[in-house]
Structures are given as structure tokens and as C-alpha cells.
Amino acid sequence: MDARQLKFFLAVIDYEGFSKAAEQLYIAQPSLSQAIAGLERELGVALFHRVGRGVLPTDAGKQLIGPARQVLRDLATAQSAMDAVKGVASGRVEIITMPSPGVEPLSTIMQQFVRDHPDITLSVDGAFVPEDVLHAVRTGASEIGLLGAPTLTQAADLNVLPIEDQPLMLITAPGGPFAGRDSITPADLAGHRLIASQRGSLMRKMVDDVMSSGVSATVVAEVAHRTSILPLVMAGVADAVLPSGWTRVAGMAGADFLAITPPSYLRVALVYRKTPLTPSAEAFLGAAKQYVAQQH
Secondary structure, eight states, rough: OOOOHHHHHHHHHHHHSHHHHHHHHOOOHHHHHHHHHHHHHHHSSSSEEEEEEEEEHHHHHHHHHHHHHHHHHHHHHHHHHHHHHTTOOOOOOOEEEOOOHHHTTTHHHHHHHHHHHEEEEEEEEEOHHHHHHHHHHHHHHHHHEEEEEESSOTTTTTTEEEEOOOOOEEEEEEEEEETTEEEEEEGGGOOOHHHHEOOHHHHHHHEEEEEEETTOOEEEEEESSGGHHHHHHHTSSOEEEEGGGGGGHHHTOOOEEEEEOOOOOOEEEEEEEEOOOOOOHHHHHHHHHHHHHHHH
């Protein structure tokens, strides 16, 4: 078993099939199939179920995913250490983030990070719920996770770095019924029209919690992708309740934003495994810690 075989194996996992994996690896599909077959012979187990034109990992395949990612990450760490000796400062950081933390604080952290490390590539994946972020970090699919929850994230098997608490805000088009005000209460939303993310999402739960006191607001649109909410607000469809991390983007778009009192918070945290990080990920962690220090 070698690094090339593990890289091919993970490509089939990540791209859910041999055809797409071969395309991404820039090799012929028969060559990829032969490499996986050789790995299966060497290990003495089947790694994939062939289902029609697709594949699914067997139990053995599922067990190999985490160790395979760690082996390749360890090799990347070793390469980065040698590059550092030679004065090379390149690398790659794999991050997974939920939508709202992906607006802020990720934008500000990345802004400083790319200024200090211009030759390191950031690969940012997305997730909608904290459990998906935690799973990606635990399995090694991402080195660093950024998530938000109503309470501070607890994960005994991971390192958790609290980043900031973002109060919920009402984002509204200018000139609406709240023009000239700095804040509102949940009672002010009575009879109001709102845009929210779909049921089951964290942001929808937080909106429902704000309305749970009996406020008769109406959700007129349920939007899966958070990036669609602000354009709908500016088009006058309805207002939206979002964490304060959205206020800079909302202000640039010309929207107004008002505090909701008493406040509800999105607790933003960064998570990473307790095993050593690659030098590139360690540098990103340093940028995140610098961001936290600046906020305090």
C-alpha cells in the first residue's frame, strides 16, 4: 500500500465514482480501476460495492477513509517541514464552514491570512449544520471547521476555539416601517413578513425561537441558500433575521440592520483535531487566534 493508491482510493470516495475521480486525477479510468483492484488484493478485502455505474464503500472501505486521509496529511506535513527548511512557504488548508460563519468571521480571518501567507491555498467546503462540520473534521475530510450554534460547541475528541458571539439582527430594506430605529423587540415583528432558511436548519430554529413567545410574524419565503436571502430583502420581498456577521455585507448592499432585544446569539467556534496539524493549517489557526485577540 502506498500514498498513490490511497490518493486514488480517496478520490473515488470524494467524487463518488471511478469516472469522475479519474477525470479529476487526470488519468485513464482503466488505470484507476487497476490501481484500486491492486489495493484491494493487497489488503485482502473489497473496498467498494459496484452499484450500476456508481460505487459505494464497503464496511472495510469506510474504515479506511479516516486513516488514509491522515496518512496523506502526515505526508503533506513532512513535505511542508522540508519546504520550510528550504524556505518554501506554500501549502494548502482544507476548511469546512457553515454559511453564516463563512461570511464572518471567515472573511476577515482569510483577509489577514492571505496577506501574510500569499502562497498558501485555502480550500473552503460548506455544511449547513454543526454535526456535518464535526464529522468532516473527525474523519479528516477537513482539517479545520468553522461552525455556529445557539450554545458553545462541545466536542471532547476535538479542540474547540471559541471565536465570537454574534447577536441576531433584523436585516431590512431601507425606508421600511423600522426606518430610523436602532433596535426592535420580538413583539415589533407582529404582523411582519420574514424570509428564513428552510426548516431543520439552525437559522430557521433561531427565527422560530424568536417568534416562540407568540409573535404572529409570517415566514413568506424559505430559502435553502443563505446567499439568496440578502438579494430578496433588497428586492422588498420581506425582511430577514440573521447573525450580526452579515451586517457588513448588508450595509454594503444598502440594507438597514437593527438589533433585536433581548438578544439571541450565534456562538461561533473553530474546531480541529488533536493530532498535529499541517504547517499551513497551523498558520491558519494562528490567524484565527489573532482575530480573537483583536476582538477582545
